[in-house]
Amino acid sequence: EPEVTQTPSHQVTQMGQEVILRCVPISNHLYFYWYRQILGQKVEFLVSFYNNEISEKSEIFDDQFSVERPDGSNFTLKIRSTKLEDSAMYFCASRQANQPQHFGDGTRLSIL
């Protein structure tokens, strides 16, 4: 069964550094998402992306965050200058029209 794949599985970064989280959505999916889950808390929406542009973003997704689909397969989340509170599990998801979102295994981001 096709899967959403995310790399790396764990990223450790110094505070203030830039980080890029990578995702390969399922190949025929058109809608892409990033969510985050701080340890022990609920999953929070960050951003949705369709037709090469952001369709919706949450209040968490401030100017420090950006997303890109640089080619036909990758979907990336960049955090420009990381803060301690950015430490979380970041999930990428994708879906077809009118279908559930399929989630990747996540990238655990640890900011030191």
Place this chain on the structure above:
Amino acid sequence: ELKVEQNPLFLSMQEGKNYTIYCNYSTTSDRLYWYRQDPGKSLESLFVLLSNGAVKQEGRLMASLDTKARLSTLHITAAVHDLSATYFCAVASGSRLTFGEGTQLTVNP
């Protein structure tokens, strides 16, 4: 702002017992999802509920939706240890999903 509340947040039950997890949400939506998450793992889609009165069943789990009451339930029948996990409901609003806090289910032998 859409709010999604689950209860209970923690549920410890014995194998063979039945129980229900509740998910309330604050504004109208046309889609509600249930996901399962094992510790340190991703979210696995269990059910999609699209209309009032929708009921779906898979094995020992059954989900239902009452859009008028803005309530969904996840019923567990004759629980087994393999069902131990955290269960999230998620409500669609626009292009985003808003998740509940999750119910951490532990099934004891």
